[in-house]
Amino acid sequence: xxxxxxxxxxxxxxxxxxxxxxxxxxxxxxxxxxxxxxxxxxxxxxxxxxxxxxxxxxxxxxxxxxxxxxxxxxxxxxxxxxxxxxxxxxxxxxxxxxxxxxxxxxxxxxxxxxxxxxxxxxxxxxxxxxxxxxxxxxxxxxxxxxxxxxxxxxxxxxxxxxxxxxxxxxxxxxxxxxxxxxxxxxxxxxxxxxxxxxxxxxxxxxxxxxxxxxxxxxxxxxxxxxxxxxxxxxxxxxxxxxxxxxxxxxxxxx
Numbered sequence: 497x498x499x500x501x502x503x504x505x506x507x508x509x510x511x512x513x514x515x516x517x518x519x520x521x522x523x524x525x526x527x528x529x530x531x532x533x534x535x536x537x538x539x540x541x542x543x544x545x546x547x548x549x550x551x552x553x554x555x556x557x558x559x560x561x562x563x564x565x566x567x568x569x570x571x572x573x574x575x576x577x578x579x580x581x582x583x584x585x586x587x588x589x590x591x592x593x594x595x596x597x598x599x600x601x602x603x604x605x606x607x608x609x610x611x612x613x614x615x616x617x618x619x620x621x622x623x624x625x626x627x628x629x630x631x632x633x634x635x636x637x638x639x640x641x642x643x644x645x646x647x648x649x650x651x652x653x654x655x656x657x658x659x660x661x662x663x664x665x666x667x668x669x670x671x672x673x674x675x676x677x678x679x680x681x682x683x684x685x686x687x688x689x690x691x692x693x694x695x696x697x698x699x700x701x702x703x704x705x706x707x708x709x710x711x712x713x714x715x716x717x718x719x720x721x722x723x724x725x726x727x728x729x730x731x732x733x734x735x736x737x738x739x740x741x742x743x744x745x746x747x748x749x750x
Contacts, residue, residue: 531568535561552583559611563603572599587612588645616642620665628660628696628731635662635696636734636741643700643736651678651699655692656731664690678715680722687728694729695719704738708749716744 538558541549550558553573560569575597580586586594587608594600594608619638623631635654643650655664666686669677687695697719699712708716712735720730733744744750 531566534568534570553577555583556586559607560604563607564599572597572604575599585645587615590647593647623662624665625661625663628654628656628662639698639734639736639741643698644738646700647702649699649702651697653683653686654696654698655687655690656694656696657691658693660694660731663692678719680715680719683719684722684726684728687723688726692728694731695723696731697733698736699734700736706735706737706740706742708735708742708744708747713749716749720750 538550538554542555542558547555553570556573556576557569560573564572576586576594577583579597580589580593589608591605591609594605616638619634619641622634623638626634628635639652643652650667651669652665652667654662655666657663668683668686669679683695683697697716701707712733716730716733723730730750731745732750735742735744
């Protein structure tokens with residue numbers, strides 16, 4: 497209980513800076529100098545050297561400063577990293593799992609989810625409306641950003657036009673930790689609605705191992721047959737693991 501109180505959050509700040517947010521628990525005049533000095537040093541180091549100059553726990557501290565403006569957030573940053581392994585794991589964790597950590601409430605979750613959403617949108621902007629062939633590495637980065645740290649399986653379809661330019665990226669289904677229901681008819685139906693000419697299938701394995709299961713292979717074959725019947729090409733099926741991915745095309749499965 498003492499740990500929870502130590503990390504308890506102030507209301508969400510209206511402004512970006514600590515200076516305009518005064519916690520009723522610790523008046524601004526009594527804010528310990530070591531906290532203020534530590535935050536100034538971290539911000540200066542980030543501005544001078546960028547994120548590469550900081551370990552995960554310090555980068556996480558910078559985020560937590562905004563949600564908890566009048567507390568030492570280093571212990572909370574350590575707790576989050578102990579539970580979710582790394583920075584990406586923390587910002588990608590579900591709100592339900594984040595709330596399991598004492599001291600994490602709505603303000604912390606909001607800040608983390610804003611960063612996660614920003615990362616996905618930035619990665620997505622690098623591939624949308626661009627030829628896949630020339631942006632394949634960016635496509636893999638996007639898939640890892642969006643899916644690698646999910647606790648449950650998600651199935652996405654990337655729809656391409658005749659020039660292999662990505663015109664849409666849509667979630668088709670989500671499921672449990674080891675299963676996601678996929679309906680080949682719905683996949684090809686959506687492709688026709690979008691006037692797509694080709695598809696790339698993507699799903700994640702929460703276990704971290706991207707090796708395809710017999711069900712993955714069978715489902716891919718079903719979608720390939722349905723696509724061919726309607727003149728659509730299935731370019732690849734990517735399975736996203738924690739730190740790597742598997743390509744059906746590269747493995748000779750397509």
